[in-house]
Amino acid sequence: MAEAHPVQMAAHAAREACLRIYPLVLVCLVWELVGRSGLVRPLFLPPLSQVIGQTGELLREGEIIEPLVVSLYRAFAGLVLAVVLGVTIGLVMARSQLIGRFLDPLVSFGFPAPKIAFVPIFILWFGIDHLSKILLVAFTCVFPMIVATHAGALTVGRAVLWSAKAMGTPELTMLTRVILPACLPQIFSGIRVTVPVAMITAFTAEMVAGGGGIGASLMFAQRFFQTPAVFVYIIVMLLSGLLCDRLLLAARSHLLRWEQAEG
Amino acid sequence: MLLQLLPFGLLLGLWQASVSFGLVDRTFLPGVDSVTLAFLDLLRGGELLHNLAASMFRAFAGLAIGVALGLAMATSRGADRFFGPLVATTYSLPKTALVPLFILWFGVGDVTNILTVVLACLLPIVVSTYHGVKAVPEVILWSARAMGTPRTQMLGRVLLPASLSATLAGIRIALGFCFVLTISAEMIAAKTGVGKLIFLYGESGSYAHMFAGILAVVGIAFAADRGLVGLTNYLLRWHETVAVGGAHG
Numbered sequence: 456m457a458e459a460h461p462v463q464m465a466a467h468a469a470r471e472a473c474l475r476i477y478p479l480v481l482v483c484l485v486w487e488l489v490g491r492s493g494l495v496r497p498l499f500l501p502p503l504s505q506v507i508g509q510t511g512e513l514l515r516e517g518e519i520i521e522p523l524v525v526s527l528y529r530a531f532a533g534l535v536l537a538v539v540l541g542v543t544i545g546l547v548m549a550r551s552q553l554i555g556r557f558l559d560p561l562v563s564f565g566f567p568a569p570k571i572a573f574v575p576i577f578i579l580w581f582g583i584d585h586l587s588k589i590l591l592v593a594f595t596c597v598f599p600m601i602v603a604t605h606a607g608a609l610t611v612g613r614a615v616l617w618s619a620k621a622m623g624t625p626e627l628t629m630l631t632r633v634i635l636p637a638c639l640p641q642i643f644s645g646i647r648v649t650v651p652v653a654m655i656t657a658f659t660a661e662m663v664a665g666g667g668g669i670g671a672s673l674m675f676a677q678r679f680f681q682t683p684a685v686f687v688y689i690i691v692m693l694l695s696g697l698l699c700d701r702l703l704l705a706a707r708s709h710l711l712r713w714e715q716a717e718g
Numbered sequence: 719m720l721l722q723l724l725p726f727g728l729l730l731g732l733w734q735a736s737v738s739f740g741l742v743d744r745t746f747l748p749g750v751d752s753v754t755l756a757f758l759d760l761l762r763g764g765e766l767l768h769n770l771a772a773s774m775f776r777a778f779a780g781l782a783i784g785v786a787l788g789l790a791m792a793t794s795r796g797a798d799r800f801f802g803p804l805v806a807t808t809y810s811l812p813k814t815a816l817v818p819l820f821i822l823w824f825g826v827g828d829v830t831n832i833l834t835v836v837l838a839c840l841l842p843i844v845v846s847t848y849h850g851v852k853a854v855p856e857v858i859l860w861s862a863r864a865m866g867t868p869r870t871q872m873l874g875r876v877l878l879p880a881s882l883s884a885t886l887a888g889i890r891i892a893l894g895f896c897f898v899l900t901i902s903a904e905m906i907a908a909k910t911g912v913g914k915l916i917f918l919y920g921e922s923g924s925y926a927h928m929f930a931g932i933l934a935v936v937g938i939a940f941a942a943d944r945g946l947v948g949l950t951n952y953l954l955r956w957h958e959t960v961a962v963g964g965a966h967g
Contacts, residue, residue: 474799475803476803478801478802478803479803479804479807558725559722560723564726566943567894568935568940569935569936569939570898571898571902571905572901572913572916572932572935572936574917575916575917575919575932576920579746651810658812658814658815659812662814662902663905663906670815673815674906676818677818677819677821677822682822685819688815689811689819692815693808693811696809696812
């Protein structure tokens with residue numbers, strides 16, 4: 456590979472960054488201009504600057520952080536439940552033919568089901584507060600986790616399994632010390648796919664059923680035609696999702712350092 | 719086939735037994751018998767079919783527009799340059815969050831619903847088609863060019879068929895999204911649709927009807943997924959690695 460000149464490299468990086476950012480800047484600019492021009496009523500599209508002003512106001516009143524914490528708590532509590540359950544079920548399905556055969560049709564039936572349709576059932580059983588949301592998130596996320604773990608566990612190298620067995624590893628240790636670490640990358644990919652799903656489910660359930668959280672705040676703002684606040688909550692949801700994904704990627708490269716060696 | 723149905727039979731049996739023996743309160747979990755009756759009742763009244771038709775129209779119209787737009791975006795450099803970063807920034811946004819905004823702009827109804835579905839379907843299709851097109855081996859492009867394929871036909875005759883399996887994988891994800899989005903949008907605000915129907919029954923306490931509606935939706939989502947898998951296997955019968963099947967792959 457030819458050595459690139461540092462200045463050239465910097466210029467290239469700057470160009471790439473500009474190319475990535477310009478559509479966003481353009482959209483923000485058009486938004487602000489259209490909002491100010493009076494072509495549309497501010498009720499439909501308040502200018503960006505007004506939305507930013509509203510953000511400060513809502514922040515001071517504690518109407519962003521508090522509901523966001525509630526929503527994130529629900530999303531991540533549900534996610535943790537789903538990961539624990541999903542990984543366990545996935546591993547067991549891969550190790551035991553009988554259980555695998557039994558659960559496989561159920562999983563492939565449940566996987567494509569639109570879980571949000573179960574909101575009324577969860578409200579009926581668990582009320583409208585934390586519990587029903589956490590369980591709905593878990594119910595939604597458990598299927599992708601099972602599938603990811605199961606697929607990962609099935610691809611563990613036979614040689615690895617044989618050597619472990621030859622060294623007299625008991626079945627339970629086999630699961631926790633050999634198969635689980637070997638399919639960690641797949642589990643992690645599963646978690647990465649599932650984190651946005653968990654957040655989306657929590658937000659949506661709150662929008663549909665109320666019971667606090669940022670989704671409920673959004674619906675509240677819309678019902679009272681506080682359009683700037685509607686935009687603020689949408690942007691907050693977007694940013695919290697982006698941030699979680701970034702954090703997850705950082706965690707992955709830290710936790711799975713050993714994976715790089717294999718390519 | 720019969721073995722695959724066994725777990726479902728067992729589950730239904732367990733459900734009915736726990737209701738019949740009074741282990742759970744009938745108000746919280748209506749038995750299989752009453753749900754079946756409610757389902758037949760909904761079918762006879764035409765209520766279910768009417769609302770399902772409205773929902774399916776929204777879901778599939780959104781999916782179709784999403785697929786077309788996604789393909790256009792994934793294969794056009796200019797469109798990708800502009801929309802790529804926008805799609806990447808907004809992917810973590812629950813598209814349902816846009817429903818309140820769309821209601822403000824377009825009112826309650828088909829437009830709001832379909833637009834939400836379109837936006838949700840775009841990302842999986844764009845991403846998978848894009849990677850699919852990128853992964854087409856250069857050799858294929860070279861041979862096509864050497865055999866005199868015109869530039870205008872490269873896309874339709876070479877690139878898209880060669881990346882079909884990736885595109886179909888994206889469409890499968892989008893198919894799941896289109897049901898979720900249609901139903902949640904209907905639950906948030908709608909006049910018709912099966913999501914609305916389920917919610918109404920839940921609020922009025924007709925839980926057997928609510929369960930029947932939910933099970934109908936789950937059944938349709940499953941059938942659509944299976945149908946797409948079948949179509950994929952048919953379309954890709956020439957492909958060396960047809961690896962779409964049950965959860966086992």
